[in-house]
Amino acid sequence: MKHATRTLLQCTVHAARSALALAAAAVLAGAPLAAHADPQGLLETVKHHTTLINTVPDNGDQNPYAIFVAPVSSGTVKEGDVLVDNFNNAANLQGTGSTIVDYHPDTKQMTLFASIPRDLKECPGGVGLSTAMTMLKSGWVIVGSTPSNDGTTGTKGAGCLIVLDSNGKIAKTISSPNINDPWGNMAVLDNGDHATLFVSNAGFGVGGADGDPPVFKQATVLRLDLDIPSGQAPAVKSETVVASGFGAQADKGVFLVGPTGLALSADNKLLYVSDAIGNRINVIEDPLTRDTSAGVGRQLTADGLLHRPLAMIATPQGHLLVTNALNGQVVEIDPVAGKQLYARWIDTDKAQTPPGNGDLFGIALTPSGDGFYYVEDDVNTLVLAQ
Amino acid sequence: MELTRSVHVTSLACSRSSARRRPAPRRAPALRAIAALAASATFACGAAHAQSNANPDAAPEAPEADLAIQAQPSNFWTGFWTRQTMLGDMGGLRPWLGKYGVTFQLTETSEYLANLRGGLKTGGAYDGLTTATVQVDTSKALGIPGGLFNVSGLQIHGTNLSTSNLGTLNTASGIEATPTTRLWELWYQQSFLDKRLDVKIGQQSLDQEFITSQYAALFINTMFGWPALPSYDMPSGGPAYPLAGLGVRVRGQITPSLTALAGVFSGDPLGNDPNNLSGTNFNLHNGTLWIGELQYAINQPSEGELVSADNHGLPGTYKIGFWYNNNPFDDQRYDNTGLSLANPASTGIAATHRGNYSVYAVADQMIWRPDPDEARSIGVFARVMGAPGDRNLVSLAANLGIVMKAPFKGRDNDSVGLAASYIKVGNNVHNLDLDQRMFTGGPYGVRTQETVLEATYQYQVTPWWILQADAQYTFNAGAGQNPQDPTAPLRNTFVIGARTTITF
Numbered sequence: 027m028k029h030a031t032r033t034l035l036q037c038t039v040h041a042a043r044s045a046l047a048l049a050a051a052a053v054l055a056g057a058p059l060a061a062h063a064d065p066q067g068l069l070e071t072v073k074h075h076t077t078l079i080n081t082v083p084d085n086g087d088q089n090p091y092a093i094f095v096a097p098v099s100s101g102t103v104k105e106g107d108v109l110v111d112n113f114n115n116a117a118n119l120q121g122t123g124s125t126i127v128d129y130h131p132d133t134k135q136m137t138l139f140a141s142i143p144r145d146l147k148e149c150p151g152g153v154g155l156s157t158a159m160t161m162l163k164s165g166w167v168i169v170g171s172t173p174s175n176d177g178t179t180g181t182k183g184a185g186c187l188i189v190l191d192s193n194g195k196i197a198k199t200i201s202s203p204n205i206n207d208p209w210g211n212m213a214v215l216d217n218g219d220h221a222t223l224f225v226s227n228a229g230f231g232v233g234g235a236d237g238d239p240p241v242f243k244q245a246t247v248l249r250l251d252l253d254i255p256s257g258q259a260p261a262v263k264s265e266t267v268v269a270s271g272f273g274a275q276a277d278k279g280v281f282l283v284g285p286t287g288l289a290l291s292a293d294n295k296l297l298y299v300s301d302a303i304g305n306r307i308n309v310i311e312d313p314l315t316r317d318t319s320a321g322v323g324r325q326l327t328a329d330g331l332l333h334r335p336l337a338m339i340a341t342p343q344g345h346l347l348v349t350n351a352l353n354g355q356v357v358e359i360d361p362v363a364g365k366q367l368y369a370r371w372i373d374t375d376k377a378q379t380p381p382g383n384g385d386l387f388g389i390a391l392t393p394s395g396d397g398f399y400y401v402e403d404d405v406n407t408l409v410l411a412q
Numbered sequence: 413m414e415l416t417r418s419v420h421v422t423s424l425a426c427s428r429s430s431a432r433r434r435p436a437p438r439r440a441p442a443l444r445a446i447a448a449l450a451a452s453a454t455f456a457c458g459a460a461h462a463q464s465n466a467n468p469d470a471a472p473e474a475p476e477a478d479l480a481i482q483a484q485p486s487n488f489w490t491g492f493w494t495r496q497t498m499l500g501d502m503g504g505l506r507p508w509l510g511k512y513g514v515t516f517q518l519t520e521t522s523e524y525l526a527n528l529r530g531g532l533k534t535g536g537a538y539d540g541l542t543t544a545t546v547q548v549d550t551s552k553a554l555g556i557p558g559g560l561f562n563v564s565g566l567q568i569h570g571t572n573l574s575t576s577n578l579g580t581l582n583t584a585s586g587i588e589a590t591p592t593t594r595l596w597e598l599w600y601q602q603s604f605l606d607k608r609l610d611v612k613i614g615q616q617s618l619d620q621e622f623i624t625s626q627y628a629a630l631f632i633n634t635m636f637g638w639p640a641l642p643s644y645d646m647p648s649g650g651p652a653y654p655l656a657g658l659g660v661r662v663r664g665q666i667t668p669s670l671t672a673l674a675g676v677f678s679g680d681p682l683g684n685d686p687n688n689l690s691g692t693n694f695n696l697h698n699g700t701l702w703i704g705e706l707q708y709a710i711n712q713p714s715e716g717e718l719v720s721a722d723n724h725g726l727p728g729t730y731k732i733g734f735w736y737n738n739n740p741f742d743d744q745r746y747d748n749t750g751l752s753l754a755n756p757a758s759t760g761i762a763a764t765h766r767g768n769y770s771v772y773a774v775a776d777q778m779i780w781r782p783d784p785d786e787a788r789s790i791g792v793f794a795r796v797m798g799a800p801g802d803r804n805l806v807s808l809a810a811n812l813g814i815v816m817k818a819p820f821k822g823r824d825n826d827s828v829g830l831a832a833s834y835i836k837v838g839n840n841v842h843n844l845d846l847d848q849r850m851f852t853g854g855p856y857g858v859r860t861q862e863t864v865l866e867a868t869y870q871y872q873v874t875p876w877w878i879l880q881a882d883a884q885y886t887f888n889a890g891a892g893q894n895p896q897d898p899t900a901p902l903r904n905t906f907v908i909g910a911r912t913t914i915t916f
Contacts, residue, residue: 075716080549082510085507086506117501119494119495122491146483147483149483150482151483175484176490177495183481279824371719373715379727379789379817
């Protein structure tokens with residue numbers, strides 16, 4: 027009955043929120059358009075898209091997915107470096123990539139940060155590095171694995187989270203019944219000696235992609251509260267499923283379609299989830315404190331410019347930037363207004379229809395917040411939009 | 413020559429597939445349905461609060477099975493049927509080359525075409541083409557951004573059905589050519605101004621960039637690739653498959669939707685040694701070919717474009733172009749004294765014209781796409797070009813066709829198409845035939861025009877293996893003349909066949 031109570035509570039919250047939003051809208055409508063010339067969001071301020079590097083390391087791994095900008099200098103990583111992981115191996119099989127490269131903006135060079143054994147025993151199914159990757163202020167890098175033995179979900183394993191030190195050495199792995207194919211970009215609240223990670227798990231129930239694979243509405247968002255004692259690898263203090271019931275589906279072409287992007291609001295009271303199957307962005311309330319699942323939460327915005335939303339980040343202004351899977355656009359959303367502002371074509375490769383279809387995945391804000399990094403995974407490049 | 417164009421498809425990542433499937437309707441067992449009904453009563457705020465254990469959509473068939481899956485060491489066969497290339501990483505060769513910015517592609521196209529009626533004779537023939545391409549990205553290899561070096565070679569094998577059995581002008585296959593192993597393209601391209609301008613220098617095959625039609629590339633008949641008019645009117649067929657010519661090409665993006673191409677090339681790729689079958693003529697002695705093309709794209713995004721709503725306009729590309737060749741060209745009817753070449757009193761030496769030229773237009777337009785997020789669509793193409801009728805075998809050539817992509821559910825990478833190719837023979841050729849008939853007094857085939865109708869289905873077996881079934885019917889074969897014996901008739905031909913293309 028816990029669930030019914032929660033549902034009722036959420037309804038009340040929604041009603042109150044709707045009323046507030048209406049009131050806010052009324053105030054805004056009456057306000058003079060003083061800020062007319064100011065940019066509405068980040069995307070319109072971007073001037074150039076600069077291809078920085080080819081992300082293929084010496085072992086030939088392909089298909090760059092996750093992007094994360096290092097918050098600190100530690101080990102072989104310098105603050106501001108861009109870590110990029112690869113989902114495919116040299117034979118271009120999905121779920122088999124095992125490397126993380128490090129792009130150094132100062133020298134414009136790339137080095138190999140980590141090469142993880144693909145058959146890592148502690149990780150169910152081995153290693154295929156996904157869009158779930160972060161580097162903590164303590165220097166630890168945590169990366170998700172959504173592995174496959176043959177490039178299809180037919181042989182996928184449940185995967186794990188792998189903790190690496192700042193020299194790219196494996197410190198430990200995290201696997202649990204709550205983790206099944208950590209897939210999308212993580213939302214992270216990092217307090218140095220403790221941190222909270224949010225990870226989307228898109229693998230529950232999903233089998234092979236042959237024929238017409240069903241949608242399994244069992245994908246979750248898992249909160250991991252970590253303790254990070256000085257000099258020791260992060261330890262999981264607690265695991266809480268804060269959202270569940272998102273759709274996930276095996277796919278011949280793109281391996282897996284499921285909830286992908288996670289981003290926290292500036293006050294950390296809301297967690298935004300990009301629901302690729304539902305073609306929408308949902309909101310989970312009180313993600314840091316809730317001890318039960320909010321289900322799929324509340325829908326913030328759907329369809330419109332969204333075309334299978336993937337990785338998602340918050341801009342300094344509090345807007346959301348989310349990449350589309352089905353075209354080469356990134357969409358900017360004002361979550362307060364619940365409005366899609368606009369989309370920018372950041373990949374127009376006409377080899378695909380629509381242009382850029384399937385090319386985008388990870389996205390990360392530049393340290394100064396004036397632009398973003400993204401990958402064009404069809405040509406294995408890291409691009410800076412600034 | 414559609415096959416050879418595919419050589420330049422660079423992206424290989426699995427994830428670029430446009431594959432997308434709808435969830436399967438799934439019949440819930442009665443008990444589950446009741447449970448779902450009961451559960452739905454508590455969903456006061458709507459379905460958005462669905463919980464996994466009360467979900468009527470689907471349930472895992474073997475829950476947690478993937479927790480038990482262990483990583484398997486990969487071997488040659490791992491992912492064989494799903495990978496992009498048959499040989500995968502070639503035992504480590506591809507990643508090793510990749511370290512130096514080098515990519516290697518090898519494709520084999522094989523086909524068996526059979527003439528069921530008419531033409532020179534009925535019967536079938538096998539022919540095939542192996543294409544090897546090596547490209548070097550100079551930003552990785554040498555630290556020079558924007559540079560691309562390309563070298564390709566061809567191994568052409570089998571029998572040319574069109575010359576042995578058909579006798580048609582619309583030759584049946586774009587890969588048919590004299591069997592040989594030859595160098596094809598050898599060029600370096602450098603881009604400038606954030607890729608808005610690039611220059612390509614070296615031995616180039618013009619069919620890769622000029623007069624191309626995206627939708628026409630599906631078809632097997634030669635004339636949907638490098639068209640009939642330049643094939644018959646340019647010296648040696650022009651610098652196009654299986655040939656290439658030395659030259660320089662500049663391409664510039666004038667506006668996001670308008671692109672210009674201009675090139676100057678060797679006027680006759682084989683002029684210095686027509687017997688050279690190895691592709692090493694490097695001829696610069698026989699005149700010059702100038703070619704220019706404007707390409708206008710509609711409903712196609714430009715990099716950095718901001719959109720506030722989806723543009724549901726259907727994409728299309730429209731091109732106009734011209735070429736001029738400054739070689740001397742023989743008149744097709746008159747000799748150097750003004751007599752018909754068919755006249756017994758003729759000197760037998762044709763009058764010459766200075767230069768040759770053509771204008772052309774190409775249109776590719778998508779006309780139907782029920783869901784912009786899905787692969788299914790229908791596109792049409794048209795291509796037309798003309799050249800002077802006094803010095804050319806072909807004075808007008810046109811293509812028209814329709815292509816449907818993803819014609820069946822779950823077959824996103826299949827295509828089906830129907831197209832026609834039309835060739836009109838130059839006036840002086842036509843009149844020469846009339847002269848021949850008059851002077852010889854007997855039967856003589858007078859060439860007018862020829863049309864071929866082609867229907868095809870292209871089936872992707874795996875990402876690296878494509879099968880294509882094809883049927884072609886040619887009306888007024890040989891444009892009305894038997895090429896082996898102008899006094900003999902040539903019946904319409906009907907060709908069926910199958911092609912297989914493997915990317916190693």
